[in-house]
Amino acid sequence: MNRIEQINYKEIKRISPSQFFSMKNCSYKSVLNEAFDKQPLLPISANAYFGTVLHKMLELILKGSVRNEGDFNKMFDEQIKSVEDKLQMQGFEFFIPLQKNIKDFGIKKVLLKKHLRSLPEQSPKISDGKYQAEKWFESKDKLIAGKIDMLIEFGQDAEIIDFKTGTVTQDVLDDSGEIFSDVKEEYKEQLKLYACLYFENTGRFPTSLRLIDLAKQKFIISFSPSECNFLFEEAKRLLQSTNENINKRTFVANPTEANCKYCLYRPACSYYLKLIETDYSFNDVSGSIKKLVKYENGHVSVFLQNGEKLFTVNNLPSEKYEELNDNRSKKISIYNLRKEATEFVYSATKTTMIYA
Ligand code: SF4
Structure with missing residues (x-):
């Protein structure tokens, strides 16, 4: 059974543009992310692990390390293997093989392949520019820092490009109540912070900010220096107050x-554990072990008492029986369950984790 011992809180040295929205x-x-050395306490989704492969591959294509289909196939397999090895080490082998656990694995691979040799067409205006992939920038006071996926400079013009392997837009309501699709706010803010980092290092703002998705759709982010500066200061204040x-x-x-x-630190968060005592909308439950049943098929059911409520969790694997038995009457929390049709009844999934 997993346990959260003492939480070793540490100061956060700097904030990255990609972290700002979540921190806000x-x-x-x-x-908690800092306290646990950025090691999640729960598994991320298989898609998120695959997303790291896609992003790494894009980086290698942009750097010119992957130039043709042969390189691509070899490197893609290596990246998948490396992620799968890590999953194995972390005890998340239920995601292996990734190919079997990802919806549209093949389609995403094909879309990714289309990025090969695609750079010159991405920005006709600055197509002869200097390309720099994974360019690291930090603010003068070192409080904000991050890697820009792609920086293209041509004379005094500069374009910052960030690649996204997931959905870039979301539906939002306009003033008249109409729904329209717009780039997610967190991505806009991320790019505006990059613009400020670029300014701090070069003395000028970039000419344009752009997002590119897996299907090579392009999204221009409009910005003004003053709003970028405002966000920059806000991020620093947030870091300081945190x-x-x-x-x-x-x-x-x-x-x-x-x-x-989707917070991966739920098991260590007392605020969240308090919330799920009264809010039953989540797929996690917490309570004292009231009863334990092991069925002939080996499956285990545990009954957790939380105040007036009794939660039932079915289909836990047989090997959990002993440790649950050792913790009778003690409080535990079970994460990543599936809700059944009957109220307060849940089933274990392959990503279910138990914390004492
Ligand atoms: S579980 Fe919720 S409240 Fe707790 S750290 Fe995560 S996001 Fe914040």
Whole structure:
């Protein structure tokens, strides 16, 4: 059974543009991320692991390390193997082979392949420019830093490009209540922070900011220097106040469905554990082990008491029986369950994890 011993809080040295949005929504998530040395306490989805392969491949294509189909196939297999080896080490072997656990694995691979030799057409205006992939920038005070996927410079013009392997847009409501599709706010803010990092290092703002998705769709992000500067200062203030809270041990958490649903530090978050005592919309449960049943087929059911509520968790593997038995009457939390049609009844999935 997994356990959270003492949480070793540490100051956060710097904030990255890709982390800013999440930190703004719940700074405690960043605090836990730092405290656990950026090691998640729960498995991410198979898609997210595959996303790291896609992004790495894009990086290699941009750097010119992957130039043809032969290179591509060899490197792709190597990247998949490397991620699968890591999954094995972390005990997340249920995602292996990734190919079997990813929807549209083949389509995504084909789309990725289309990025080969595609750079010159990406920006006709600056097609003769200097290309720099994975370019690291940090602010003068070192409080904000991050890697820009692709920087293209031509004379005084510069374009910052970020690649996204997932969905770039979301539906939003305009003032008249009409729904339209727009680039996610977190991506806009990320690119505007890159623009400021670029300014701090070169003395000028980039000419354009662009997102490119797996299907090579391009999304221009409009910006003004003043809004970029505003976000830059906001990010620094957020980092400073978060560190002050770490030193004082007075944390600011924002437990909501949107923030917590995919937070990988839920097992260590007392605010979240408090929330699920009364909010049953999540796929996690917490309570004292009231009863344990092992069936002939080897499956185990555990009954957890939480206040007035009794949760049933079915289909746990037989090897969990002993450790659950050793923890009778003690409080445990079970994550990544599937809700059954009957209220307060859940089933274990292959990503289910138990924390004492
Ligand atoms: S579980 Fe929710 S409240 Fe807790 S750190 Fe994660 S996002 Fe924040």
